[in-house]
Amino acid sequence: MLRSLILNISKIIVAFAIISVGVMGYLWLENTKETVFVEKVEESSFFVDTKIIEIKNYNPTNVSFGSIFSSRQANLTFPIVGEVAEISEKFKSGEFVKQGTILAQLDNFNQIINLNDLKVQIALNKSQSDEIKSEIEMDKLHLKELENQLNIRKKQKTRIISMLKSKATTDSALDDVQLAVSNAKSNILSRKQNISRLNYKLEQLNLSEKRLNISIKKVKKSIEDGTLKASFDGSLSNVNIALGENVSNLKVVANLSDLNFLEVAFNVPSQIFSNFQDIIGKEVLVYWEQGTKEVSKLKGYISRRDAYVNPQSGGGKVFASLPKPDQNFSKIPPGAFVKVNYPIGNLLNVAKLPEEALYEGDTIFIIDEARAIRKTVQIIHKEPGFVYLKGNISNGQEVVISRLAGIGEGIKLESK
Numbered sequence: 068m069l070r071s072l073i074l075n076i077s078k079i080i081v082a083f084a085i086i087s088v089g090v091m092g093y094l095w096l097e098n099t100k101e102t103v104f105v106e107k108v109e110e111s112s113f114f115v116d117t118k119i120i121e122i123k124n125y126n127p128t129n130v131s132f133g134s135i136f137s138s139r140q141a142n143l144t145f146p147i148v149g150e151v152a153e154i155s156e157k158f159k160s161g162e163f164v165k166q167g168t169i170l171a172q173l174d175n176f177n178q179i180i181n182l183n184d185l186k187v188q189i190a191l192n193k194s195q196s197d198e199i200k201s202e203i204e205m206d207k208l209h210l211k212e213l214e215n216q217l218n219i220r221k222k223q224k225t226r227i228i229s230m231l232k233s234k235a236t237t238d239s240a241l242d243d244v245q246l247a248v249s250n251a252k253s254n255i256l257s258r259k260q261n262i263s264r265l266n267y268k269l270e271q272l273n274l275s276e277k278r279l280n281i282s283i284k285k286v287k288k289s290i291e292d293g294t295l296k297a298s299f300d301g302s303l304s305n306v307n308i309a310l311g312e313n314v315s316n317l318k319v320v321a322n323l324s325d326l327n328f329l330e331v332a333f334n335v336p337s338q339i340f341s342n343f344q345d346i347i348g349k350e351v352l353v354y355w356e357q358g359t360k361e362v363s364k365l366k367g368y369i370s371r372r373d374a375y376v377n378p379q380s381g382g383g384k385v386f387a388s389l390p391k392p393d394q395n396f397s398k399i400p401p402g403a404f405v406k407v408n409y410p411i412g413n414l415l416n417v418a419k420l421p422e423e424a425l426y427e428g429d430t431i432f433i434i435d436e437a438r439a440i441r442k443t444v445q446i447i448h449k450e451p452g453f454v455y456l457k458g459n460i461s462n463g464q465e466v467v468i469s470r471l472a473g474i475g476e477g478i479k480l481e482s483k
Contacts (some may be wrong), residue, residue: 329397
C-alpha cells in the first residue's frame with residue numbers, strides 16, 4: 068500500500084514538472100519575441116475615363132435594313148392565248164422603255180381573217196339595206212299614185228250616183244265604179260303593208276349591222292390584246308419569252324417598274340411605330356453597301372407606315388419615298404437590300420452617354436468628392452455606341468464611362 072502511494076505521488080510530481088517546463092517555455096518565448104508595429108495602409112484610387120453630363124434636346128437616328136421597290140410595278144401578260152410571232156429588240160431585262168413601246172406581238176392571222184369576213188358581211192348588209200330603202204321609196208311613190216287613183220275613183224262614184232238619180236246612167240256603171248274604188252283601196256293597203264314589211268326588214272338589217280360592229284370591236288380588241296405594249300415609262304425585269312412560244316394570260320412574261328415611284332420599306336421598333344406622327348416627312352439616308360464598302364447613297368423622306376403590326380417584334384414597317392432618277396436608271400435599283408439611317412423623333416431633356424457608362428442595364432456611376440455614387444436611370448433610346456437616358460442626374464455631373472470590374476458605391480475614383 069505504501070508502494071502504491073509513492074507511485075501515485077511520483078506521477079503527480081512528473082505532471083507538475085512537465086507543466087512547469089511548458090509555462091516557463093511560454094514565458095521565455097513571450098519575453099524574447101520581436102515587437103510588430105502596425106502601419107496604416109492608404110486607400111487605393113482607381114483611374115477611370117469620365118464624361119460631363121449635358122442634358123438637352125436631341126434628334127437621334129437609328130439604323131434599320133430594308134429593300135428598294137417600286138410602288139408602281141406591273142406584271143406584263145397577254146390577255147389572250149396565242150403564239151408569239153414578234154419580239155422587240157428592246158424587250159430585255161434591264162432595258163428602259165417608254166409608254167406605248169411595242170414589246171411583243173402574237174400571231175393574229177385568224178383574227179385578221181375574221182375581221183375581213185365581218186367587214187364583208189357589213190358591206191353585204193349595207194347593200195341589202197340600200198336595196199330595201201330604194202324599194203321603200205318606190206313603194207311610197209306608187210302609194211301616192213294609188214291614193215290619187217282612189218280619189219279619182221271616188222269622184223267618179225259621186226258623179227255616177229248623181230247621174231243615176233237623174234236616170235242618165237245605169238246601175239251597172241255604178242257597180243263598176245264601186246268595184247274600181249274597192250280595188251284602189253285594196254292596192255293601197257297592200258302597198259302600205261309592203262312598205263311596213265320592208266321597214267321591219269330594214270330594222271332587222273340595222274340590228275344585224277350593230278351586232279356585226281360589236282363582233283368587229285371584239286376582233287379588233289383581240290388583235291390589240293395580241294400586241295404587248297409598255298403601259299408606262301419604266302425598267303424591264305424578269306423577261307421570259309421566246310418566238311413560237313404559246314402563251315396565255317396566266318403567264319407573266321416580264322415585270323415593268325416605274326422608277327419615278329421608288330420607295331424603301333424598313334422595320335422600326337414599336338415605340339417609333341406607335342409615334343409615327345413624329346417622324347413622317349423626315350429625311351432618311353439610304354446606303355447600298357457591298358460588304359463594308361458603300362456603293363451608293365440616296366436621300367428619301369418618310370411617307371407612310373404599314374397598316375399591320377409585326378406580331379413578333381411589336382413594331383411595324385415604314386415606307387420612305389426616294390427621289391426621281393435624273394436618267395433612265397436609279398443609283399439604287401429595285402430589289403437592292405439597303406441600310407437605312409432614319410430619325411426617331413425629338414428626345415427632350417435627356418443625356419447622351421457612351422454605352423460603356425451603363426452598368427447592369429439601368430445603372431451609371433457618377434464621381435462625387437472622389438467617390439462613386441450609384442444612379443439608377445431610365446433608358447430612352449439606344450443607338451450604336453450611345454444611349455439616351457433620364458433619371459436623378461444633373462448637368463455638369465461627372466459620369467464614369469470606363470468598364471471597371473468591381474465598381475460599386477463608395478469606391479474611390481479619379482478621372483484620367
